[in-house]
Amino acid sequence: MYDVLVKNGKIVTADSITEGNIAVKGEKIAAILAPGDEPEAAKVIDAAGKYVFPxxxxxxxxxxxxxxxxxxxxxxxxxxxxxxxxxxxxxxxxxxxxxxxxxxxxxxxxxxxxxxxxxxxxxxxxxxxxxxxxxxxxxxxxxxxxxxxxxxxxxxxxxxxxxxxxxxxxxxxxxxxxxxxxxxxxxxxxxxxxxxxxxxxxxxxxxxxxxxxxxxxxxxxxxxxxxxxxxxxxxxxxxxxxxxxxxxxxxxxxxxxxxxxxxxxxxxxxxxxxxxxxxxxxxxxxxxxxxxxxxxxxxxxxxxxxxxxxxxxxxxxxxxxxxxxxxxxxxxxxxxxxxxxxxxxxxxxxxxxxxxxxxxxxxxxxxxxxxxxxxFGIYGRKGDIRIGFDADLLIVDPDKEWEITSESLLYVNKISAFVGMKGKGLPVCTIVRGSVVAEDGKITAEKGVGTLIRKLK
Ligand SMILES: [Zn+2]
The missing domain is CATH 3.20.20.140 (Metal-dependent hydrolases)
Known part of the structure; x- marks a missing residue:
């Protein structure tokens, strides 16, 4: 039994794009599975039609x-x-x-x-x-x-x-x-x-x-x-x-x-x-x-x-x-x-x-x-979709159109040169060490879920 299963996505790494499912146990990527291989998981996220980036x-x-x-x-x-x-x-x-x-x-x-x-x-x-x-x-x-x-x-x-x-x-x-x-x-x-x-x-x-x-x-x-x-x-x-x-x-x-x-x-x-x-x-x-x-x-x-x-x-x-x-x-x-x-x-x-x-x-x-x-010396934990790496995943809807507005900004000061810019392709789900921290522009986790990452020795 896994904690999270991200299924049906196009998994993007530095060298390939492959369809498949990513199973997470605790904070780590535990398995990368072929399409259709869907083990049981407490939370299942369907990423059909979307990219799954590190x-x-x-x-x-x-x-x-x-x-x-x-x-x-x-x-x-x-x-x-x-x-x-x-x-x-x-x-x-x-x-x-x-x-x-x-x-x-x-x-x-x-x-x-x-x-x-x-x-x-x-x-x-x-x-x-x-x-x-x-x-x-x-x-x-x-x-x-x-x-x-x-x-x-x-x-x-x-x-x-x-x-x-x-x-x-x-x-x-x-x-x-x-x-x-x-x-x-x-x-x-x-x-x-x-x-x-x-x-x-x-x-x-x-x-x-x-x-x-x-x-x-x-x-x-x-x-x-x-x-x-x-x-x-x-x-x-x-x-x-x-x-x-x-x-x-x-x-x-x-x-x-x-x-x-x-x-x-x-x-x-x-x-x-x-x-x-x-x-x-x-x-x-x-x-x-x-x-x-x-x-x-x-x-x-x-x-x-x-x-x-x-x-x-x-x-x-x-x-x-x-x-x-x-x-x-x-x-x-x-x-x-x-x-x-x-x-x-x-x-x-x-x-x-x-x-x-x-x-x-x-x-x-x-x-x-x-x-x-x-x-920056953190590869091995961060930066890739591989078994044993931290389950840091970014699901992107390539067809979703967007316009940056000042109301959509979560900054203390809701100002930016990017306000007014329009485009296509938007992150719709962000996962940090197995926890879904943001979905569709909204925060879904509690403060403090992020942690200090030291340079790997
Ligand atoms: Zn600077």
Missing amino acids: GAIDTHAHLNDPGYEWREDYAHGTAAAAVGGYTTIIDMPLQNEPAMTTAALFDKKEAAVSPNAYVDYCFWGGLIPDNFGDLKDLDDKGCVAFKSFIGPVSPDYSSLSYGQAYEAMQIIKEFGGRAGFHCEDFSTIKWQEKRMKDAGRLDWQGFLDSRPVIAEMLATVDIIEIAKATGCKAHICHVSSPDVAQKIKEAQQEGYDITAETCSHYLSLTDQDVIKNGPMFKCAPPLRSQEEVDRLWEYVIDGTFSGIASDHSPCSYDEKYNEILGAKIENVFDVWGGISGIQSGFQVAFHEGCVKRGVCPTVLANAMAAQPAKA
């Missing part, structure tokens, strides 16, 4: 908890993730108060968020100039990677110089960790921003021109070189440009363990959205041209990316239009940079990829589950 993994989320819960908290952020199909999120250490940069803070954060999670979560450890001595302890705690910035960062965090990155990656290499970077060259951006301001170019085209692809390219190439020199595993966060993705692909082809992610907004929205609609579409790196969006998909398809992340970077309405922490917004450069997308990441990727571009669903299973799990 639960998606969001490699890059900012849930702001503890510290800035009025931007997002675990209850709202992970509920949104559950409805949208991310069964594991990897949460960022910054925009926490304080930023999570020591082992003691790891425990404090875990205690604060664990009663409220609806999906499983991993922690990125902080990587700032003054916590190099804490990195090993954070790894021992189970951090799946370390997050740093080459380039501007929010006030509660500090970016690294290339020299500091070189030292940090020597340390991280020693214990087999992965260093992840926001790659936008600081000097390039600061200079361009000054040029724009001096010229009175305070419009959205001025913002876009202040963060050119070359800034992203310079920082990425430098981090790749430091990774090669140190032998440290690296991860390039939120790649917006296909030319940058090409550099990463070349390093991968040379045999270096350099992973990267892109985000659902870089695969769907463009610079024209920024120019037309402004604040809600501001993010960093910025949105690129339609031609670059189309070419970026090629790197999803060829497996360069280990993640289609949300980079869920929530804020209040005021922080997009009026003021941030008491400071009045004077121009485009002051506006909060970040897009909320943890609820819509999978459906946007499915629509833009599988529906619009004819991408095989196996590509999403690879880019959103298998490869992220491998890159």
Whole structure:
């Protein structure tokens, strides 16, 4: 007798789509059966006509908890993730108060968020100039990677110089960790921003021109070189440009363990959205041209990316239009940079990829589950539909049409660049370790069902 049987679905993995039934015992996948083989189970879910994906993994989320819960908290952020199909999120250490940069803070954060999670979560450890001595302890705690910035960062965090990155990656290499970077060259951006301001170019085209692809390219190439020199595993966060993705692909082809992610907004929205609609579409790196969006998909398809992340970077309405922490917004450069997308990441990727571009669903299973799990050291539990893995499953109705409305968002702040977007193909049931946590846009589990996942040793 099994606990759950998901029957009649098209089971999607990184390499195949097969019809069959998935039997769950406790929290694990216990059997994968041929069509018609239907053992008894306490709960039977009929997935006829639907895809059954491995639960998606969001490699890059900012849930702001503890510290800035009025931007997002675990209850709202992970509920949104559950409805949208991310069964594991990897949460960022910054925009926490304080930023999570020591082992003691790891425990404090875990205690604060664990009663409220609806999906499983991993922690990125902080990587700032003054916590190099804490990195090993954070790894021992189970951090799946370390997050740093080459380039501007929010006030509660500090970016690294290339020299500091070189030292940090020597340390991280020693214990087999992965260093992840926001790659936008600081000097390039600061200079361009000054040029724009001096010229009175305070419009959205001025913002876009202040963060050119070359800034992203310079920082990425430098981090790749430091990774090669140190032998440290690296991860390039939120790649917006296909030319940058090409550099990463070349390093991968040379045999270096350099992973990267892109985000659902870089695969769907463009610079024209920024120019037309402004604040809600501001993010960093910025949105690129339609031609670059189309070419970026090629790197999803060829497996360069280990993640289609949300980079869920929530804020209040005021922080997009009026003021941030008491400071009045004077121009485009002051506006909060970040897009909320943890609820819509999978459906946007499915629509833009599988529906619009004819991408095989196996590509999403690879880019959103298998490869992220491998890159962040949780494959074996997460990222695949195999016997013995956690029963994290995502049932997707490929024919269901949708429109994203602000009322449908479960965020603390029900605002997003994705509001108004329409598409086809929607997660209709999300299962985390055998528990159905969301169905048809609604949460069906109790808070606290999500648990901390530590890097597998
Ligand atoms: Zn981020």
